[in-house]
Amino acid sequence: MKLVLQRVREAHVKVKGKITGEIDKGFCLLVGIEKGDTEEDAHYLADKVTGLRVFSDREGKMNLSIKETGGEILAVSQFTLAGSVKKGRRPSFDRAEEPEKAEKLFDFFVDQLRKKNIKTETGVFGAFMDVYLVNDGPVTFIISR
Numbered sequence: 707m708k709l710v711l712q713r714v715r716e717a718h719v720k721v722k723g724k725i726t727g728e729i730d731k732g733f734c735l736l737v738g739i740e741k742g743d744t745e746e747d748a749h750y751l752a753d754k755v756t757g758l759r760v761f762s763d764r765e766g767k768m769n770l771s772i773k774e775t776g777g778e779i780l781a782v783s784q785f786t787l788a789g790s791v792k793k794g795r796r797p798s799f800d801r802a803e804e805p806e807k808a809e810k811l812f813d814f815f816v817d818q819l820r821k822k823n824i825k826t827e828t829g830v831f832g833a834f835m836d837v838y839l840v841n842d843g844p845v846t847f848i849i850s851r
Contacts, residue, residue: 717839727827732777738787752818
């Protein structure tokens with residue numbers, strides 16, 4: 707699994723012009739699922755995301771987690787994160803998990819975030835989505851397992 711984590715002031719996702727998920731301060735996560743990814747990987751990444759200390763404390767140091775700040779998460783499935791552009795000019799998506807399996811694992815990942823009492827919104831799996839966000843910092847990390 708691969709995640710692009712962006713600390714945001716606000717974010718929302720639209721499908722066919724309708725907002726399907728919307729958050730205030732927190733994380734916008736782009737989630738890519740590759741062949742061979744497991745529930746163990748999803749659980750690990752949910753722990754990692756919710757424990758990362760990337761919000762500023764009173765001294766301005768990155769020292770607080772999303773749990774400590776009451777932040778929210780917008781998780782958006784993004785199969786192109788499993789793409790490779792190493793050869794040629796056209797991306798290869800051979801490493802991307804089959805849609806049925808990927809959706810099941812994405813839903814499991816989102817459930818793990820919600821079980822940690824973090825408000826978590828999503829887009830629509832497999833849909834063409836417009837993602838809007840105000841990046842805070844900018845602070846962006848790529849996380850994989």
